Amino acid sequence: MTMDGIISSPIDSVTSEFVKVGIVGLGAQGRDVLLPTLQSLKEVRIDAICDRDPQLRKEVSGQASISKAYANIEEILQDDDLDCLVVACPPDRHYEIAIAALEAQKPVFIEKPPATNLGDLRHLVELSEKLNIVNGVGMNFRFATAIQKIKQLIDTNAYGTPATINIKHLAGFPRQPMWGVSSLEALLFAQTIHPVDLAIYLAGQPAHFKSRIAENDGKITIFSHIGFESGTECTVITGNAAEKFYWGLEVITNQGAIIECRQLWEVNVWTPSHREDFPSRESWRNTWTAGPLDRGFSRVGYRGELSIFLDCVRTKKRFTPSFSDLIPTYGILSDIAAQEIQRD
Numbered sequence: 149m150t151m152d153g154i155i156s157s158p159i160d161s162v163t164s165e166f167v168k169v170g171i172v173g174l175g176a177q178g179r180d181v182l183l184p185t186l187q188s189l190k191e192v193r194i195d196a197i198c199d200r201d202p203q204l205r206k207e208v209s210g211q212a213s214i215s216k217a218y219a220n221i222e223e224i225l226q227d228d229d230l231d232c233l234v235v236a237c238p239p240d241r242h243y244e245i246a247i248a249a250l251e252a253q254k255p256v257f258i259e260k261p262p263a264t265n266l267g268d269l270r271h272l273v274e275l276s277e278k279l280n281i282v283n284g285v286g287m288n289f290r291f292a293t294a295i296q297k298i299k300q301l302i303d304t305n306a307y308g309t310p311a312t313i314n315i316k317h318l319a320g321f322p323r324q325p326m327w328g329v330s331s332l333e334a335l336l337f338a339q340t341i342h343p344v345d346l347a348i349y350l351a352g353q354p355a356h357f358k359s360r361i362a363e364n365d366g367k368i369t370i371f372s373h374i375g376f377e378s379g380t381e382c383t384v385i386t387g388n389a390a391e392k393f394y395w396g397l398e399v400i401t402n403q404g405a406i407i408e409c410r411q412l413w414e415v416n417v418w419t420p421s422h423r424e425d426f427p428s429r430e431s432w433r434n435t436w437t438a439g440p441l442d443r444g445f446s447r448v449g450y451r452g453e454l455s456i457f458l459d460c461v462r463t464k465k466r467f468t469p470s471f472s473d474l475i476p477t478y479g480i481l482s483d484i485a486a487q488e489i490q491r492d
């Protein structure tokens with residue numbers, strides 16, 4: 149890689165006016181989220197789909213007018229027309245699909261989690277760096293509109309630096325083993341991966357970590373505390389015990405401001421009363437809120453992540469988060485998985 153982050157990839161640059169994408173995996177995420185998000189992007193053409201289910205191939209190719217439908221990764225990798233693959237398969241298939249794509253020198257975007265253990269992820273990092281192939285992981289929270297607003301406030305030091313960041317990511321599933329891993333690991337890879345990655349995105353390199361896992365009749369709650377090299381202390385609470393998905397984030401800065409976001413709809417900033425622009429001792433709140441017509445795929449980050457990834461394919465630049473950016477997150481998930489579960 150050169151100093152400006154341009155990857156000297158052995159594949160030819162994208163020469164046509166469209167980036168030609170192949171989607172692998174047409175389940176809930178591939179068909180209902182990634183396909184319509186890609187269809188909404190300019191300068192992108194979905195040239196081929198791939199799923200091992202023949203009925204899904206038939207339905208999706210008919211509905212989306214995509215003529216090339218392949219049954220497996222080997223077949224789609226024979227298609228030299230494609231500039232990159234976007235993959236959303238069961239995670240226990242992701243590692244082998246990623247290896248096949250990298251070895252075929254095809255840029256690849258893989259939905260989280262790209263592997264089901266740290267060793268496999270490390271191998272993906274080694275191979276992608278050795279072969280210099282653009283790669284990315286679908287961590288959509290980073291790209292959500294509200295998170296981008298908060299990241300900008302942090303990076304510009306608008307209200308001071310974060311003293312603490314607290315994230316709650318509470319879901320109702322999974323409660324069973326799936327993807328070839330235990331129910332705890334399935335929860336870590338389905339849910340906990342998101343807030344841990346987000347904390348790292350906002351606070352930087354983790355320095356120390358501790359967690360506690362509580363279980364009651366299959367309902368798991370994970371309390372984690374991550375200390376960062378930046379000095380920020382972070383708490384992450386995740387679990388599978390919620391009735392409905394609940395998501396909330398709170399940043400408390402060293403100047404006493406509170407930046408808060410719930411359900412990715414709204415960002416509230418409570419400014420300290422001593423600020424010059426708010427000289428009275430009254431309590432002030434600034435609010436950003438998503439517009440009523442804000443389309444979900446943009447607001448929750450899918451559009452941003454795919455649009456930037458495809459731009460990286462076009463320009464051969466490194467995409468973040470890549471496989472290597474997920475290493476600290478996997479380190480924390482592995483530590484959590486090694487904890488003893490406290491049962492009620």
Ligand SMILES: NC(=O)c1ccc[n+]([C@@H]2O[C@H](COP(=O)([O-])OP(=O)(O)OC[C@H]3O[C@@H](n4cnc5c(N)ncnc54)[C@H](O)[C@@H]3O)[C@@H](O)[C@H]2O)c1
Nearest residue numbers: 173174175176177178199200201236237238239259260261
């Ligand atoms: N970022 C997010 O917010 C988010 C949300 C939901 C799911 N996901 C991720 O998306 C991925 C897919 O989840 P899903 O709910 O769509 O799963 P799913 O089981 O509904 O769909 C997976 C699809 O992949 C196909 N498939 C399986 N093995 C294959 C292979 N070897 N080659 C080609 N096709 C194959 C299956 O036939 C199925 O259609 C998972 O990694 C999940 O964690 C991410």
